[in-house]
Amino acid sequence: MTLKKANLLVDSVKMLLVIVVALVLVTGIVFAVSSEPSNALYNFFIGPFLSLRRVGNIIEGACPLVFTALAVMIIFRAGQFSMISEGAFFMGAAIAMAVSIAVPMPTGIHAVACLLCAAAGGALVASIPAFLKKLWSVSEVVTSIMLNYVVQYFAIYLVTYHFREMQSSSLASLKLAETSLLPGILPGTNVHLGVIIAILMCVFCWFLIYRSRFGYQLRITGCNPSFAHYVGLKETGVMVGAQVIAGAIAGMGGSIELLGMYTRFKWTETPGYGWTGIVVALLAKDNPLMVPLAAAFIAYINTGANIMAMNSDVSSEMAQIIQGVIMLLIASGALLQRWRQKLIDKAAEQEQAAAAAEQVQA
Amino acid sequence: MSIILQNIFSTEFVYMWIRVVTPILLPALGGAICNRAGVVNLGLEGIMLLSALAGVLGSAFGGGLLAGLAAGLGTALLVSLVFAYFHLNLKADATICGTAINTLASGFTVLLLFTITGEKGTSASLKSFSFSTVNIPLVEDIPVIGKILSGHNLMTYVALLAVVAVWFLLYKMPLGLRIRSVGENPNAASSVGVNVRRTRYIAILLCGALTGLGGMYMSMGYLGMFTREMVAGRGFIALAAAAMGQSTPIGVFLSSMLFAFFDGMSNTLQLLALPSQFIDMLPYLATIGGLTAYSIQRARKAKRRLAE
Numbered sequence: 001m002t003l004k005k006a007n008l009l010v011d012s013v014k015m016l017l018v019i020v021v022a023l024v025l026v027t028g029i030v031f032a033v034s035s036e037p038s039n040a041l042y043n044f045f046i047g048p049f050l051s052l053r054r055v056g057n058i059i060e061g062a063c064p065l066v067f068t069a070l071a072v073m074i075i076f077r078a079g080q081f082s083m084i085s086e087g088a089f090f091m092g093a094a095i096a097m098a099v100s101i102a103v104p105m106p107t108g109i110h111a112v113a114c115l116l117c118a119a120a121g122g123a124l125v126a127s128i129p130a131f132l133k134k135l136w137s138v139s140e141v142v143t144s145i146m147l148n149y150v151v152q153y154f155a156i157y158l159v160t161y162h163f164r165e166m167q168s169s170s171l172a173s174l175k176l177a178e179t180s181l182l183p184g185i186l187p188g189t190n191v192h193l194g195v196i197i198a199i200l201m202c203v204f205c206w207f208l209i210y211r212s213r214f215g216y217q218l219r220i221t222g223c224n225p226s227f228a229h230y231v232g233l234k235e236t237g238v239m240v241g242a243q244v245i246a247g248a249i250a251g252m253g254g255s256i257e258l259l260g261m262y263t264r265f266k267w268t269e270t271p272g273y274g275w276t277g278i279v280v281a282l283l284a285k286d287n288p289l290m291v292p293l294a295a296a297f298i299a300y301i302n303t304g305a306n307i308m309a310m311n312s313d314v315s316s317e318m319a320q321i322i323q324g325v326i327m328l329l330i331a332s333g334a335l336l337q338r339w340r341q342k343l344i345d346k347a348a349e350q351e352q353a354a355a356a357a358e359q360v361q362a
Numbered sequence: 363m364s365i366i367l368q369n370i371f372s373t374e375f376v377y378m379w380i381r382v383v384t385p386i387l388l389p390a391l392g393g394a395i396c397n398r399a400g401v402v403n404l405g406l407e408g409i410m411l412l413s414a415l416a417g418v419l420g421s422a423f424g425g426g427l428l429a430g431l432a433a434g435l436g437t438a439l440l441v442s443l444v445f446a447y448f449h450l451n452l453k454a455d456a457t458i459c460g461t462a463i464n465t466l467a468s469g470f471t472v473l474l475l476f477t478i479t480g481e482k483g484t485s486a487s488l489k490s491f492s493f494s495t496v497n498i499p500l501v502e503d504i505p506v507i508g509k510i511l512s513g514h515n516l517m518t519y520v521a522l523l524a525v526v527a528v529w530f531l532l533y534k535m536p537l538g539l540r541i542r543s544v545g546e547n548p549n550a551a552s553s554v555g556v557n558v559r560r561t562r563y564i565a566i567l568l569c570g571a572l573t574g575l576g577g578m579y580m581s582m583g584y585l586g587m588f589t590r591e592m593v594a595g596r597g598f599i600a601l602a603a604a605a606m607g608q609s610t611p612i613g614v615f616l617s618s619m620l621f622a623f624f625d626g627m628s629n630t631l632q633l634l635a636l637p638s639q640f641i642d643m644l645p646y647l648a649t650i651g652g653l654t655a656y657s658i659q660r661a662r663k664a665k666r667r668l669a670e
Contacts, residue, residue, distance in 0.1 A: 033477040081457045132650075136657040141404065141457060142602045143653060149595055149646040157639035275465060278458070315476040320469025327462035328444075332452035 002351075006343035011285060014336050018329040019297075022322050029321065030314055040312035047307035048300055054307065056189025060261060061299030062292065064089070066198040067253020068277025069284060069291050070205045071126075071246035076281065077209060078242035079222040080133070082140040084126045085250040086274025087148035090267070091125045092118035092254030094155035097173055097265040100180040100258075101163050110180040115197075115255050122251015123244045125151055130243035134236045140243075152270045159265055173265035182260040192260035198292070201249065205288035208245070218242055250274065279323045282330045298323065369630045373509045378629065380510070383622035384518045385410070385584060385593075386600050387615065388576030391521075391528045392569030393604035394614045398532060399565035400545035404460025405445050407597025408467030409570055410577030413438040415471045417578035418588040419478065421491040430491055430582060438574025439567055441467075446566040450559050464597075472590050485581070485588040492582045493517050515583040517575060524572060529611040531568075541565050573597070595646065602649045606656045617652065624648035 026044070031037045048054050071085040096114040105113055128147055132138040156171070163173040182193040209215040221228040221238040228235040253273070258265060276298060283294035305319035329335065369375055389406045396403040413434040420433025445463055448454040472482050479487050493516040502512035532538040543551040544561045552558050576596075581588040599621050606620075607613030628644045 029473075033473065083461070132654055132657075136654060136661045138654050138657040139605060141402075142598055142605070143650050145595070145598045146602070146646040146649045150643045150650075153639040153643045157637050160639065161637055275461065278461060279465075282458070313477075315473050315482065317469040317472040317476070320465050321473065324462045324464075324466030324469065327458060327465060328448050328454060331454035331458040331462070332448055333455075334451065334453040337453075 003344060003347050006340065006347050010336055010340040010343065015283070015285075015330075017336070018326055021329060022325045025325055026318060026322055029318065034312060034314050036312055040308050040314045043311045044304040044308040044314075044318075047311070048303040052188050054303060056186060056191050057303045057306075058296060058299045059186075059191045059195055060189070061302050062295035063192075063195050063198050063260065064253050064257040064271075064273045065276055065280050065295035065298055066202060066291050067256065068250050068273045069280035069295060070201060070277075070288060071250035071253070072274075072277045072281040073284065073286065073288065073291070074205065074209070074218070074242050074246040074249070077218055077222045077286065078239045079225060080130075080140055080239055080243060082126065082129050082144040082243055082246075083274065083278075084129055084144040084147060084243070084247060085277050086270050086272065087144070087151035088122035088125045088247040088250035089254040089257075089274050090148075090155050090270045091151050092122045092251030093258040093265065093267070094151075094158050094254075095121035095251070096180075096255030096258050097163060097176065098158060100176040101174050104177065105179060107179040110177060111182060111259060114180050114259060115252050118255030119248040119252040122254065123248040126243045126247020126250070127240065130240040134240050148270060148274070156268065163265070165264065171266070171268055176259065176263055176265070180259055181263070182256065190261060194256035194260040197256060198253075201252075202288045202291050205249070205291075209288060214238070214241065250277075276323060279327050279330075282327060365633060366630060369633070370627070373506055375626060375630060376510045377513075379619070379622055379626045380514060380518060381584070382625045382629075383618050384515070384521045385576045385579050385596050386603060386622050386625070387521045387618040388517075388524060388579065389569075389573040389597055389600035390603040390607070390614045390618045391524050391611065392572035392576075393601050394607065394609040394611065395528065395532070395541065395565050395572070396569045397604055397609040398545045399541045399562050400548060401449065401562055401566060402456050402460075402601075403445065403566065403569055404457050404601065405441070405463035405597075406460075406569075406573050406600055407593055407595065408460070408464035409438050409441050409445075409573045410580065410593045410597050411464075411467045411471050411591070412441055413574035413577035414581040414592060415474065415485070415588045418485050418488060418490040418581045419474075421582065422485075422488040427491045427493065427582075431578065434578040434582075435571060435574050438570045438577065442566050442570025442573075445570075446563050449566075450562055468591060471588070475588065475590070483590060488587070490582065490587060492586050493579070515579065517579040517583050520575060521579075524575075525611045525615045528572075528614075532611065537561075537564065573600075576600070599645065599649050602653050606653055617656075620652055621645065621649055 027041060030040050034040045048058055068085045068089055071088065075082050096118040099114045099117045100110070125147065129140040129144040132143055133140045159171060159173050165172050165174050184190060184192050185196070209218065217228070217233050217238045221233060221235045225235045228238070280291060280294045280298050283297065284290035301322050302319045305316040308314050308318065309316035389410060393403055393406055416437035417430045417434030421427055421430025424430060424433065441463060445459055449456050449459045475485060476482050479485060481487065495513055496516050496519060498512045502508045532542060540551070540556050540561045543556060544558050548558045577593065580592055585592065603617040603621055604614055606617040607615070625645045628641045631641045632638065
């Protein structure tokens with residue numbers, strides 16, 4: 001067994017273990033709080049697969065998570081802990097709403113314009129904690145979280161004072177322009193063009209991180225900023241760049257969610273996709289190509305929780321509990337570490353033995 | 363504008379200022395202890411939320427304030443223990459650990475509230491207890507000062523006393539010395555026989571207790587019930603206050619007062635014809651501004667020291 005294989009084996013087993021532990025915990029909680037646990041569990045686990053529309057829900061639900069997870073992944077890769085993807089996502093959605101309603105444009109171009117403006121808005125928001133950190137080393141963790149609240153209120157202000165539908169009793173924007181909406185691609189579901197953009201974005205991010213010059217600098221900076229500095233990289237510039245790119249991706253995700261799934265802006269608080277993106281990014285283990293799979297898994301849990309809430313007495317917040325548990329367990333570096341070390345030692349021994357044998361032959 | 367100024371320079375405003383500092387000061391002091399031990403506890407928000415609910419449930423079903431206090435404190439300590447175990451034993455990153463705790467907390471509180479009351483918004487249907495207000499004898503009779511200092515919630519006085527207690531702990535007790543040494547240089551501390559992990563466990567638990575009191579104040583003092591997401595970022599603001607106060611009790615107290623001022627301002631400014639969303643933003647903007655101002659000044663100082 002080679003080193004790479006050993007790591008892969010341990011990582012896979014750990015992932016499986018994490019998911020099993022999380023699901024066992026869910027079952028336990030359901031049994032504790034529900035008067036009809038088997039019905040609730042059936043709806044949770046099997047429910048999402050019972051109709052095409054529900055499978056569609058999983059795919060639609062995964063779409064925004066892909067964007068926020070990619071954003072989180074790039075930020076974490078730079079060794080930064082900005083939580084801005086939540087705010088950037090919401091900012092993107094708000095700006096897409098403004099462009100969609102206020103600026104008439106022909107079909108197609110309108111959507112592209114919305115997406116690009118949203119990306120710019122997300123990048124702008126994400127650059128604030130990044131620059132504060134670069135200029136005066138202000139902790140990006142706290143400033144980004146505070147900024148998320150600011151963005152939330154700003155977006156609600158935009159809707160309330162400039163784009164509000166007066167006929168509606170609850171807070172909702174005017175109707176988004178038809179010309180800007182993303183068309184559906186799977187009849188019988190709400191799956192929209194954004195899903196394809198999401199997958200393309202994963203491929204783009206894989207290239208960005210693993211095949212581009214910037215990605216190389218990013219990985220070095222994230223691993224060891226002092227090393228990056230001494231080999232002549234502008235490490236703080238790389239950190240800012242990563243956060244700006246991440247903000248743009250999250251912002252675009254916000255606009256895609258709005259234009260693909262809604263006809264009005266109806267959120268009254270940030271929907272939490274940024275936080276969920278952290279779980280997805282951790283599940284995907286630094287690999288953008290794994291993000292769609294991880295996002296689909298979390299979306300499956302969210303869909304299951306919603307179906308369970310509709311058909312039983314357990315509330316849909318169960319999904320958040322699972323996410324929290326998965327986050328805790330995956331982040332645990334020491335989990336299975338001893339086994340990993342043993343396998344690595346063995347791999348090294350074998351390699352040495354093979355090398356020795358070769359020498360003897362020569 | 364003059365109405366606003368008049369409002370700020372009134373005894374009512376100062377009274378409210380002290381009232382709103384309580385749920386920032388308590389977790390900020392806890393966060394400071396953690397920082398001193400070298401652990402950044404991002405889970406303050408979640409711990410507050412969970413203990414806020416636990417306090418309400420405990421007092422409603424345990425039939426009294428003491429039961430509520432026990433439930434709230436117990437929950438805060440338990441969650442802190444989970445945080446400590448995952449961070450210290452399983453080597454999970456503290457930021458992710460804290461975020462996980464916060465995610466868990468916001469899901470679990472609503473799930474539990476819904477299971478027990480059938481509602482997702484508030485615990486209004488439960489008959490829970492609140493901490494009583496305390497009138498300080500003699501002080502309450504002093505003209506202006508009496509109105510400001512007396513008649514606060516019990517937890518407010520606990521918070522103010524906690525400033526002194528944390529100061530005593532950090533600077534006058536052997537445990538405090540150990541906590542500071544572990545944070546400053548864990549290897550050095552370990553080499554002279556300080557058990558780094560155990561000391562950090564203690565720091566995280568102490569932080570949990572203070573944060574739990576802050577959380578209970580939210581649902582058993584500030585308001586008389588639990589509402590979902592009622593902590594609204596105060597845990598994070600507290601973390602900012604701890605950082606800005608350089609994790610010294612006095613510094614933490616002053617920066618908490620600063621952030622609470624803007625929290626109180628946002629109550630007063632509702633009188634203006636401004637869009638309410640801008641007023642709602644104020645505490646968060648002030649936290650970013652305060653943290654930035656502090657960091658600029660720290661960066662300047664560092665530069666000057668380098669020049670000398």
